[in-house]
Amino acid sequence: MNDIKCECGHVNPYGTILCEKCGRLLDETQKDSKLIDMRYEGGARRSQTYNKTIVDKIWNFFSSVKIGIWLIVLVLAASAIGTILPQEMYIPKTMTAAEYYEETYGWFGKLYYLLGFHNLYSSWWYLALIAFLGMSLTIASIDRIVPLYRSLTKQKVERHEGFMKRQRIFGVSETDQTDTQDLKQRLEKQRYKVREENGSLLAEKGRFARWGPYVNHLGLILFLLGGMLRFVPGMYVDEILWIREGETKAIPGTDGKYFLKNDEFILEVYDKDDKDFSEAIERTGTVAKNYQSNVTLYEKDGETLPGEEVNLKKIKDAQIKVNIPLKHDHYALYQMDYKKDELNTMSFDLINKKTEESFGSMTVDLNDPKPKYDLKEGYSVELESYFPDFEFDDKGTPITKSKIPDNPAFVFTMYTPDKPKGETSFVAIKQTLEPLGENTYKLAFAGIETRNAAGLAVRKDMTLWLLFIGGGIFMIGVIQGSYWNHRRIWIQRRNGQMWLAGHTNKNWHGLKRDIEQVIKGTDIEEPVDQAQDEPSSKKGEVLNG
Amino acid sequence: MNKKKRRLIMRTIILAVLALALVYTLYANFTKDSNQTIKKGDTAPDFALVDLDGNKHKLSDYKGQGIFLNFWATWCKPCEYEMPYMDNQYQHYKDQGVQILAVNVDESTLAVEKFVKRHNLTFPVAIDKGSQVLAAYGVDPLPTTFVIDKEGKVVDVLSGSLSEAAIQQHMESIKP
Numbered sequence: 001m002n003d004i005k006c007e008c009g010h011v012n013p014y015g016t017i018l019c020e021k022c023g024r025l026l027d028e029t030q031k032d033s034k035l036i037d038m039r040y041e042g043g044a045r046r047s048q049t050y051n052k053t054i055v056d057k058i059w060n061f062f063s064s065v066k067i068g069i070w071l072i073v074l075v076l077a078a079s080a081i082g083t084i085l086p087q088e089m090y091i092p093k094t095m096t097a098a099e100y101y102e103e104t105y106g107w108f109g110k111l112y113y114l115l116g117f118h119n120l121y122s123s124w125w126y127l128a129l130i131a132f133l134g135m136s137l138t139i140a141s142i143d144r145i146v147p148l149y150r151s152l153t154k155q156k157v158e159r160h161e162g163f164m165k166r167q168r169i170f171g172v173s174e175t176d177q178t179d180t181q182d183l184k185q186r187l188e189k190q191r192y193k194v195r196e197e198n199g200s201l202l203a204e205k206g207r208f209a210r211w212g213p214y215v216n217h218l219g220l221i222l223f224l225l226g227g228m229l230r231f232v233p234g235m236y237v238d239e240i241l242w243i244r245e246g247e248t249k250a251i252p253g254t255d256g257k258y259f260l261k262n263d264e265f266i267l268e269v270y271d272k273d274d275k276d277f278s279e280a281i282e283r284t285g286t287v288a289k290n291y292q293s294n295v296t297l298y299e300k301d302g303e304t305l306p307g308e309e310v311n312l313k314k315i316k317d318a319q320i321k322v323n324i325p326l327k328h329d330h331y332a333l334y335q336m337d338y339k340k341d342e343l344n345t346m347s348f349d350l351i352n353k354k355t356e357e358s359f360g361s362m363t364v365d366l367n368d369p370k371p372k373y374d375l376k377e378g379y380s381v382e383l384e385s386y387f388p389d390f391e392f393d394d395k396g397t398p399i400t401k402s403k404i405p406d407n408p409a410f411v412f413t414m415y416t417p418d419k420p421k422g423e424t425s426f427v428a429i430k431q432t433l434e435p436l437g438e439n440t441y442k443l444a445f446a447g448i449e450t451r452n453a454a455g456l457a458v459r460k461d462m463t464l465w466l467l468f469i470g471g472g473i474f475m476i477g478v479i480q481g482s483y484w485n486h487r488r489i490w491i492q493r494r495n496g497q498m499w500l501a502g503h504t505n506k507n508w509h510g511l512k513r514d515i516e517q518v519i520k521g522t523d524i525e526e527p528v529d530q531a532q533d534e535p536s537s538k539k540g541e542v543l544n545g
Numbered sequence: 546m547n548k549k550k551r552r553l554i555m556r557t558i559i560l561a562v563l564a565l566a567l568v569y570t571l572y573a574n575f576t577k578d579s580n581q582t583i584k585k586g587d588t589a590p591d592f593a594l595v596d597l598d599g600n601k602h603k604l605s606d607y608k609g610q611g612i613f614l615n616f617w618a619t620w621c622k623p624c625e626y627e628m629p630y631m632d633n634q635y636q637h638y639k640d641q642g643v644q645i646l647a648v649n650v651d652e653s654t655l656a657v658e659k660f661v662k663r664h665n666l667t668f669p670v671a672i673d674k675g676s677q678v679l680a681a682y683g684v685d686p687l688p689t690t691f692v693i694d695k696e697g698k699v700v701d702v703l704s705g706s707l708s709e710a711a712i713q714q715h716m717e718s719i720k721p
Binding site for chain 1 (some may be wrong): 557622653671677680
């Protein structure tokens with residue numbers, strides 16, 4: 001790990017290709033090449049220099065551009081695989097994920113599930129890949145920006161002849177009469193910054209374009225940090241709230257601080273005669289005009305324990321429509337989904353089966369039924385059992401599948417003056433059973449009332465500002481690196497000749513035009529593009545520079 | 546040499562910071578689902594519920610006694626199986642400082658009352674209207690039972706139907 005001492009006396013770090021001071025070629029293997037590799041100004045990338053401890057080895061691993069590109073390829077491939085089948089969060093909750101993937105997609109679905117791709121974006125290995133990419137960006141940038149900064153700020157005006165000769169743009173003019181002060185002025189007119197030393201010139205412009213890629217990386221790193229911030233509690237909320245008309249519920253993700261009441265859910269469709277939509281309506285049946293939830297937002301007042309009655313303080317009434325969320329305290333509630341016409345109440349008439357005479361009607365609240373309903377004097381109905389989501393189990397006993405009244409069934413006992421012991425009737429939708437013998441009376445179905453439920457998305461994202469800053473810096477970096485070029489022109493007087501060399505990181509045509517302007521009318525000949533003269537020169541290089 | 550040492554320290558620090566960020570992200574990602582779930586060893590969150598007879602049950606008032614906290618629903622068969630066993634053991638342990646509290650998952654009062662009457666349950670049954678207690682405990686499958694000792698610490702979380710022997714054993718374990 002020895003430092004390299006150049007003939008000019010400057011001591012360069014190990015791995016340096018061009019002397020930091022005079023530009024003499026230090027790498028013996030490149031002695032025969034016509035052009036030199038100007039990447040990183042021929043400076044030593046820090047990672048290449050030593051490989052001693054485990055820390056250095058890890059550092060070198062992440063510093064490698066090759067590794068970085070592989071990480072990008074892997075992240076892209078993994079991200080693509082995650083889109084082949086829907087992720088677990090988007091599949092219906094009617095069965096387990098294992099069953100769903102196999103039943104819907106066959107052996108491929110089973111494999112997809114077994115490999116864990118149904119939860120790909122939150123898998124440890126995907127997050128690790130992204131994190132490795134972030135590490136690669138950080139370390140590769142640090143590893144290059146430090147030596148690059150060093151060599152760009154340390155540049156000497158006078159460079160060694162080997163350096164000059166091996167530049168892509170190079171020319172020698174058989175004259176020493178040229179007025180360098182005139183050249184300097186012409187260069188400055190082209191907006192070059194010119195430095196002068198012993199009659200030699202170094203003209204430079206657009207150096208800041210060299211920092212473009214690193215600014216770009218910084219933006220990406222900030223973007224990744226913003227993504228990471230989502231995992232910090234309180235920074236990011238993404239929940240679904242299902243709320244029926246008339247219900248008041250705690251808003252998930254707010255730690256029980258906010259409550260919402262659904263006053264009304266409205267679904268409007270376009271009129272059949274609407275001239276803009278009549279064609280579409282004919283084809284599809286209906287065209288939705290508006291999905292809207294009229295809600296009231298409440299805040300919990302005072303501390304209560306879970307289960308205790310909460311005091312609610314009204315904050316505001318609001319109308320939530322698609323793309324018009326209710327916003328409060330960094331939370332936003334979006335209209336996402338709805339369920340129309342959920343059963344709410346059911347009405348019955350108590351009638352005599354023969355005479356069809358009615359003895360009063362009753363309405364059962366399907367979410368909170370009463371144990372007893374009093375009708376006309378002497379007539380009453382008791383609700384013995386209630387099955388909100390009824391079915392028969394394998395033994396033939398009525399059971400309920402859930403508490404949601406999708407298919408309500410009841411066991412009623414009807415008390416009437418002539419049947420004081422009561423008659424029992426099993427009532428479900430479209431069926432009535434009389435398990436204890438023929439009845440005189442029956443409960444005739446008299447109507448239902450339904451209500452709608454709104455599905456609202458609860459969002460909070462405190463990381464957006466960082467994502468915007470990261471994205472903005474990323475774009476600045478792209479612009480900086482794409483629309484500006486770092487152009488340099490060296491002019492030296494050597495043994496009665498004028499030597500001119502030029503270098504740019506891209507757009508060689510632009511550099512040549514600059515040089516043309518500068519030497520117009522002087523004795524200096526136009527320099528040659530040495531890359532173009534080479535028989536093996538790639539055509540693309542001329543275009544890209 | 547000094548320069549190299551400094552560089553090594555810098556690299557170690559940067560790598561350590563990046564590694565920490567990675568570890569934190571992975572940790573946060575894997576605990577985000579279980580954050581709201583009460584696990585063995587946690588302190589049982591306090592709550593207050595009114596049972597079917599109108600008595601208020603505040604968990605913190607039971608300090609000094611063991612609590613067998615059961616979450617259930619009328620439509621859940623496994624819940625139904627263990628109810629008679631729980632009732633037997635309740636009779637045995639209620640005077641020895643172990644109480645049972647059965648919390649229903651926000652069903653209608655009628656459905657719960659009929660159920661309690663049908664099974665002749667003697668221990669207090671409360672309905673978690675609004676499911677706030679359910680959310681505080683992060684109950685997932687039903688039935689789930691939290692075995693809470695006299696200090697208010699969760700010593701076990703049991704999901705699925707329990708045998709009478711298992712109920713007896715768990716109630717014994719939290720006897721003050």
